[in-house]
Amino acid sequence: xxxxxxxxxxxxxxxxxxxxxxxxxxxxxxxxxxxxxxxxxxxxxxxxxxxxxxxxxxxxxxxxxxxxxxxxxxxxxxxxxxxxxxxxxxxxxxxxxxxxxxxxxxxxxxxxxxxxxxxxxxxxxxxxxxxxxxxxxxxxxxxxxxxxxxxxxxxxxxxxxxxxxxxxxxxxxxxxxxxxxxxxxxxxxxxxxxxxxxxxxxxxxxxxxxxxxxxxxxxxxxxxxxxxxxx
Amino acid sequence: xxxxxxxxxxxxxxxxxxxxxxxxxxxxxxxxxxxxxxxxxxxxxxxxxxxxxxxxxxxxxxxxxxxxxxxxxxxxxxxxxxxxxxxxxxxxxxxxxxxxxxxxxxxxxxxxxxxxxxxxxxxxxxxxxxxxxxxxxxxxxxxxxxxxxxxxxxxxxxxxxxxxxxxxxxxxxxxxxxxxxxxxxxxxxxxxxxxxxxxxxxxxxxxxxxxxxxxxxxxxxxxxxxxxxxxxxxxxxxxxxxxxxxxxxxxxxxxxxxxxxxxxxxxxxxxxxxxxxxxxxxxxxxxxxxxxxxxxxxxxxxxxxxxxxx
Amino acid sequence: xxxxxxxxxxxxxxxxxxxxxxxxxxxxxxxxxxxxxxxxxxxxxxxxxxxxxxxxxxxxxxxxxxxxxxxxxxxxxxxxxxxxxxxxxxxxxxxxxxxxxxxxxxxxxxxxxxxxxxxxxxxxxxxxxxxxxxxxxxxxxxxxxxxxxxxxxxxxxxxxxxxxxxxxxxxxxxxxxxxxxxxxxxxxxxxxxxxxxxxxxxxxxxxxxxxxxxxxxxxxxxxxxxxxxxxxxxxxxxxxxxxxxxxxxxxxxxxxxxxxxxxxxxxxxxxxxxxxxxxxxxxxxxxxxxxxx
Numbered sequence: 041x042x043x044x045x046x047x048x049x050x051x052x053x054x055x056x057x058x059x060x061x062x063x064x065x066x067x068x069x070x071x072x073x074x075x076x077x078x079x080x081x082x083x084x085x086x087x088x089x090x091x092x093x094x095x096x097x098x099x100x101x102x103x104x105x106x107x108x109x110x111x112x113x114x115x116x117x118x119x120x121x122x123x124x125x126x127x128x129x130x131x132x133x134x135x136x137x138x139x140x141x142x143x144x145x146x147x148x149x150x151x152x153x154x155x156x157x158x159x160x161x162x163x164x165x166x167x168x169x170x171x172x173x174x175x176x177x178x179x180x181x182x183x184x185x186x187x188x189x190x191x192x193x194x195x196x197x198x199x200x201x202x203x204x205x206x207x208x209x210x211x212x213x214x215x216x217x218x219x220x221x222x223x224x225x226x227x228x229x230x231x232x233x234x235x236x237x238x239x240x241x242x243x244x245x246x247x248x249x250x251x252x253x254x255x256x257x258x259x260x261x262x263x264x265x266x267x268x269x270x271x
Numbered sequence: 272x273x274x275x276x277x278x279x280x281x282x283x284x285x286x287x288x289x290x291x292x293x294x295x296x297x298x299x300x301x302x303x304x305x306x307x308x309x310x311x312x313x314x315x316x317x318x319x320x321x322x323x324x325x326x327x328x329x330x331x332x333x334x335x336x337x338x339x340x341x342x343x344x345x346x347x348x349x350x351x352x353x354x355x356x357x358x359x360x361x362x363x364x365x366x367x368x369x370x371x372x373x374x375x376x377x378x379x380x381x382x383x384x385x386x387x388x389x390x391x392x393x394x395x396x397x398x399x400x401x402x403x404x405x406x407x408x409x410x411x412x413x414x415x416x417x418x419x420x421x422x423x424x425x426x427x428x429x430x431x432x433x434x435x436x437x438x439x440x441x442x443x444x445x446x447x448x449x450x451x452x453x454x455x456x457x458x459x460x461x462x463x464x465x466x467x468x469x470x471x472x473x474x475x476x477x478x479x480x481x482x483x484x485x486x487x488x489x490x491x492x493x494x495x496x497x498x499x500x501x502x503x504x505x506x507x508x509x510x511x512x513x514x515x516x517x518x519x520x521x522x523x524x525x526x527x528x529x530x531x532x533x534x535x536x537x538x539x540x541x542x543x544x545x546x547x548x549x550x551x552x553x554x555x556x557x558x559x560x561x562x563x564x565x566x567x568x569x570x571x572x573x574x575x576x577x578x579x580x581x
Numbered sequence: 582x583x584x585x586x587x588x589x590x591x592x593x594x595x596x597x598x599x600x601x602x603x604x605x606x607x608x609x610x611x612x613x614x615x616x617x618x619x620x621x622x623x624x625x626x627x628x629x630x631x632x633x634x635x636x637x638x639x640x641x642x643x644x645x646x647x648x649x650x651x652x653x654x655x656x657x658x659x660x661x662x663x664x665x666x667x668x669x670x671x672x673x674x675x676x677x678x679x680x681x682x683x684x685x686x687x688x689x690x691x692x693x694x695x696x697x698x699x700x701x702x703x704x705x706x707x708x709x710x711x712x713x714x715x716x717x718x719x720x721x722x723x724x725x726x727x728x729x730x731x732x733x734x735x736x737x738x739x740x741x742x743x744x745x746x747x748x749x750x751x752x753x754x755x756x757x758x759x760x761x762x763x764x765x766x767x768x769x770x771x772x773x774x775x776x777x778x779x780x781x782x783x784x785x786x787x788x789x790x791x792x793x794x795x796x797x798x799x800x801x802x803x804x805x806x807x808x809x810x811x812x813x814x815x816x817x818x819x820x821x822x823x824x825x826x827x828x829x830x831x832x833x834x835x836x837x838x839x840x841x842x843x844x845x846x847x848x849x850x851x852x853x854x855x856x857x858x859x860x861x862x863x864x865x866x867x868x869x870x871x872x873x874x
Contacts, residue, residue: 088833095740095826095834118730119643119741121636192635220631230658230798231736232821234844235810250635321687323872346689353687357680361595370588374688416684 064143064157070180071173074208080106080265081209084257087113087120091219091250094121103254110270113254123217123252124192138162139171149174149183150200167191181208193218204259212255219250272335274299274424274456275320280329282315282480289315291480293329297458297473302450304471304488305460312480313460314354317428320458321351333424347376350422354429356413360402364393364412367401368419377420384419391415392441407438414445425449426458431466439466446470497536498559500529504552512549518542528554582694589702593668599706602664603713609660610717613653614725617644624652628734646723647731647747651824653718654758658818662765662790663783664710669703669769670782673867677777677874686872696864703766711759719751733824742826746836754820757849761817764852765790767859768813774866777874790814813855819848 083103089096099120104112113122144156159171167189174184181201188194195217202211273296282290290312297303307313318324320331322342331338333345358367365384372379379387388397391411401409410430417425427446431439447470449455461467467474468488476483503509506528513519513530521538524531532542539558546553593599617624621644629638673696676682685695731747733740742750765786772782793814796804809815825840839845 088831090832092832093738095738095828095832097741097743097746097826097834097836099743115639115642115730118743119639119732121632121638121739121741124635124637217635219635230655230794230818230821232818232825233797233809233815234819234822234825234841235847318683318872321683323683323686325869325871343689343691346687349687351684351687353683355680357684359592359595359679359681361597362592366591366595370591371684371688373584373588374685374690376689 064141064155067155067157067175067177067180068141071175071182074180076107077208078105078107079262080104081259081261082263082265083259086253086255086257087115087122088253088255089121089250090253092248093219094250096121100257101254103256104265104269106265106267106270110267112270123195123215123250144172147174149176149198152176152183154183179205181205204256207259207261209259209261210256212253215252215254216249217252219248273297273332274301274334275303275458276330276332277316277320278330278332280316280319280331281327282312282319282324283327289480290319290326293477293480293482295475295482295485297456299456300450300454301456301458301473302446302471303456303458304467304474305458305477306464306467306474307460307462307477309462311462311477313462313477314428315480316477317351317353317426317458317460320426321349321353322346323353347420348423349426350375350417350420350424351426352410352413352417352428352430353426355406355432356409356416358401358409358412358416361400363398363400364388364404365397367412368415371416372419375420379419387415387419388412390418391445406433407435407441410434410438410442414442418449422455424456424458428460429462430459431461431463443470495535496533497539498523499532499534499539499542500555500557500559501532501542501546502528502554502556503530504528504554506530509549509551512551516545516549518545582698585690585694585698586701589698590705593702593706596671598671599668602667602710605664606657606661606710606714607717609657610653610714610721613656614649614722617649617652618725621649625732628732629739632739642729643732644726645729645731645744646719646726647728647744647751649722649726650719650751651731651733653722654714654754654820657714659787659791659794661710661714661762663787665707665762665765666769666783666786666790668706669766670773670786671779672699672703672770673773673863674776674779674782675773677872678779680874682874683872692868693864696860696867700767700770700860700863703770704763707762707766708759711755711762715751715755731824733821735825740825740834742824742834743836750823753823757820757823757845760849760852760856761820764813764817764855764859767856767863771859771863771866774863774870813852816848816851819845822848 081104083105085101085103087099087101099115099118101120102114102116104110104114113120139159139161142158142160144158147154147156153176154174155177157173157175159173161168161171168187169190170186170188172186173182175181176183179201182199183201184196184198186194186196195215197216198214199210200212200214201209204211275297277293277295280290280293281288293312293316305313305316315324319326320333320338322338334348336345338345359370362370365381365388368384368387369379372384385394385397388394391414393408393411393415396404396408401412404412410433414430417427430446431442434442443466446457446459450457450470459467459470471488473485473487475485501509506525509530510525513522518532521532521534521542522530523533534542536558539556543553543556546556622640625638625640625643626633632638673682676685686692728744728747730744731742733742768789769782769786772785773779776782793812797809797812797815797818822841822845823839826834826836827838827840828834
């Protein structure tokens with residue numbers, strides 16, 4: 041092979057990557073524009089908690105969203121413990137911040153080919169360190185997002201679409217996050233020891249992960265929501 | 272058949288024998304005196320009669336029935352007051368009486384209960400809490416409790432304890448009334464022989480858990496040994512004048528203005544006349560029956576008497 | 582027997598000391614309610630601890646009548662047995678001290694009948710005290726704090742039970758607590774037979790309850806295997822088992838369920854056996870006892 045061949049190959053790959061980089065930005069623009077269509081929504085949803093040290097029955101909650109980053113999950117009739125780190129749920133705030141967009145290649149999520157887009161925040165002091173989006177480029181929807189923050193480590197959200205796809209909103213969201221060990225002094229609780237083998241975690245106590253699954257029952261979009269709902 | 276028959280009754284506690292092979296009987300209609308020093312075993316015996324204390328050995332029959340087997344039947348016809356009657360201080364006299372009447376199986380009406388309280392001199396105090404009562408009033412209420420179910424046999428353990436002289440007299444009269452007019456059989460225990468002597472027709476003297484003597488009061492009181500105490504103004508003069516008379520042989524002691532004679536009871540009037548004739552100034556003359564002397568000589572107290580006599 | 586029971590109930594409820602218990606419960610509960618009304622947030626923050634770094638904890642919703650009642654019952658684990666012992670320990674010893682024991686024991690009633698009547702009266706007192714506790718701690722808390730889901734703090738987990746799933750659990754818990762406290766009453770009742778003064782049985786009972794509770798809660802493997810399963814205090818806490826739900830395969834709690842009903846049943850049986858044992862021993866001892874007071 042001569043020098044001409046290698047030079048041509050180099051030029052082709054450079055152009056290809058430049059084109060791909062351009063594709064990543066275009067992809068983000070496409071995602072932004074479809075998310076921009078939703079100014080706000082109010083949704084009823086089933087809220088399921090899967091955290092080893094929490095025993096919680098499934099709940100029906102109200103979820104309020106307002107552009108750019110207001111989200112409130114409210115259990116009207118009871119108590120639900122909602123993860124503090126909900127920024128990943130708000131795709132709009134994620135995609136509308138100032139980031140450097142990098143192409144991360146491709147993958148298969150939920151059996152669907154996706155493009156991986158990495159977002160590096162422009163602000164070095166921002167809490168968010170890295171965000172990775174897995175985008176279904178054919179339907180222009182985000183199927184999965186991973187965020188790494190300084191405060192709360194790495195959280196993941198996976199979005200499942202179905203009947204609400206026409207409005208670009210997911211049917212189901214699964215949010216997983218890091219949790220710390222939970223322990224109370226025995227003298228505070230005076231637990232009843234029923235003599236059964238304790239359902240102790242097989243994983244080490246530290247670095248546990250919890251999961252929250254939200255199944256949307258309905259959406260009411262763009263009706264105008266007051267800011268007081270988010271207090 | 273005796274109303275109460277006690278046969279070879281014993282009670283051994285860990286530290287001592289409280290009652291030792293005691294046997295006695297009480298006839299219907301008796302006022303039976305149960306006499307002994309403090310700690311002689313009287314209360315323990317009475318508690319065994321009332322099934323409060325379990326005998327170590329021996330047998331008790333009341334109304335011809337074995338106490339072990341027919342406890343309920345027997346006790347429904349027995350009324351008792353043990354030492355100082357302690358009742359429920361936070362309840363009224365009426366409530367106390369009603370409560371114990373029901374426990375005795377007696378269905379008294381309110382009227383009957385009030386009548387009982389009136390009988391013991393507590394009319395008008397039915398609704399008052401027992402904690403406001405004096406000792407005498409509590410004693411009377413205790414008697415009412417003992418009598419409310421109209422028992423055949425009444426057992427009184429130290430009934431005059433803590434009473435003033437009027438109270439003691441009232442108690443004595445009540446016991447006599449129970450016996451003479453209501454035909455009750457009464458067992459009275461006391462360490463005060465003077466009281467027992469006045470009310471009982473039969474008595475038992477017990478000491479260190481053992482029977483010392485049992486019988487009628489008359490048989491226990493020896494009229495030939497009556498002690499007469501004469502108080503004079505000038506002991507020396509009186510003693511010198513007595514020396515030359517036959518009364519000197521009856522003189523057993525002279526001390527502190529007292530001349531003490533022991534002589535047959537029927538000679539007391541003659542002694543009295545002789546003292547006047549001898550011009551001895553007599554300030555008082557008191558005849559002490561021989562029961563006290565008998566009692567003191569038979570029981571442990573002789574060791575204490577020795578400490579206090581010349 | 583009914584007549585004797587009436588008499589014993591009269592004696593208990595005419596005694597001023599009895600009402601100390603009811604007053605003390607009201608005072609303790611109201612003090613706790615006031616504290617939580619003003620600073621319940623701190624308590625919830627304490628029990629949720631590090632969880633609040635990860636999860637949003639709705640303190641206002643958590644601080645409700647059901648939660649407050651649970652906190653009250655948890656805090657009064659030793660105090661309520663003391664109030665039970667106050668009356669039960671006085672059953673025989675109090676009568677001996679007053680001098681009335683010799684009077685009632687010389688009546689034509691069987692000693693066994695007397696003891697059973699006294700114990701039944703004590704059980705009724707215990708039940709009434711629990712009803713009063715339920716009224717003050719649950720109903721009053723609901724009136725002050727309202728209702729919502731209940732957050733149950735276990736030493737290594739938190740459990741949430743929906744508000745419509747709570748009341749029946751409290752009913753069951755109070756019924757069980759009556760059984761548990763009857764065990765304490767039976768112990769005090771037994772000790773009362775051997776004393777002529779009620780202070781002894783009361784202090785002894787509460788000392789035993791405290792020591793056994795400490796042993797029950799200590800995590801020493803030797804005691805876990807040998808002593809703890811047999812201590813009645815280990816089983817007295819089974820009322821909490823009504824607030825532990827079963828979970829499904831995904832870890833979500835299943836409403837309307839109890840995690841280990843068999844264990845609660847076993848604890849109930851053990852407590853019943855203790856009660857039978859204590860009362861039988863008390864009756865036997867009293868039948869043999871020489872009443873010298």
